[in-house]
Amino acid sequence: MLFSTKSGTGSQLIDFQRYDTQPGMLFTMYPGQIHAWEARQEIEGYVLFFTDDFFNLRYHNHQLREFPFFNYETASxxxxxxxxxxxxxxxxSLWESMLSESLTMAKDYEKVLRSYLNILLLLSQREYYFQYGVQNQEENQGEKLIKQFTQLIGKHYFQKHQVKDYAEILLISPNYLNTLCTRITGKHAGVLIRDRIMLEAKRHLIHETQTVAQIGMELGFEDNSYFSRFFRKYSGMSPEMFRRENR
Structure with a gap:
């Protein structure tokens, strides 16, 4: 999802992180994220929902996760x-063209929208690199490894909880992976794994009807008491209390 503001102010909550919202901001979000917003003034803007399949129908060799703002573990x-x-x-102008095309639904309008979307993402990527100080847009080997690591976390967080598990897949030592993570993201590799597990636990507690024990099992904790201790240690409250306060 893309959300762009034209006027008004407020704040957005994206995966439990709060961001002040002002005119001219473009936010990127992906399926499954927790999202809420609070308007201090009436907000006007554009919202675009699209699927991977919609985009990849034309740009199958240009995966969405290659855009820096969709690398959700490390990107703003x-x-x-x-x-x-x-x-x-x-x-x-680009947003207005997309809106007009979606409303008219003329012949091949989906192809036109897909092209507009690609242009919007490419222009946003150019601006992202400029704003976040990326001088060399070509990733070095360390950055590529971290991207691979965060993608692996997204696939295996419910099975693999140890740094050594991911280091083995990447064919590097756990110490080297930790060093890279600290230098590039400012966090140890284990913290990135833990943060993803905690994020998924919170999502499940808010959106699902499963018991705490079932959620723990789904996230790779065979011992429910260990899952509860883990959650309390890194959130400051029990899973049950978090669920009550956030539903």
Whole structure:
């Protein structure tokens, strides 16, 4: 999902992280994220929902996760654009073209929308690199390894909880993986794994009707008491209390 603001202020909660919202911000989100917003003023803007399949039907060799803002473990979920600038006018014009195309539903409108979406993502990527100080857009080997690591976490967090499990897949030592993670993300490899497990636990507690024990089993904790201790240690409350306070 893409969400771009034209006017109004407020705040957004994305996976339990709060972000102030101002005109000219473009947020990127992916399926399964916890999202809520609070408007201090009436917010006007654009929201675009799309699926991987929709995009990959045309751009199958350009996976969405290659865009830096969709690397959700390490990336910031937004960019800021000055709407009064020429660049801002280009973004607004593109959004309006997409809106018009979706409303008219003329022949081949989905193909046109797909092309507009690709342009929007590419322009957003260019702006992302500029705003977050990426001088060399070509990833070095260390950055590629970290991207592979975070993608592996997304696939195996419910089975593999140890740094050594991922280091073995990546054919590097756990110490080297820790060193890379600390240098590039500012977090130890084990913290990235733990953060993903905690995020999924919170999502399940809010959205699912499973018992705490069932959620723990699904996340790879055979001992329910260990899962409860793990959750309490890193959230400051029991799973049951978190569920009551956030539903």
């Amino acid at each position: 979920p937004f960019i800021q654009i000055d709407l009064a600038s020429r660049k801002g006018e280009e973004f607004l």
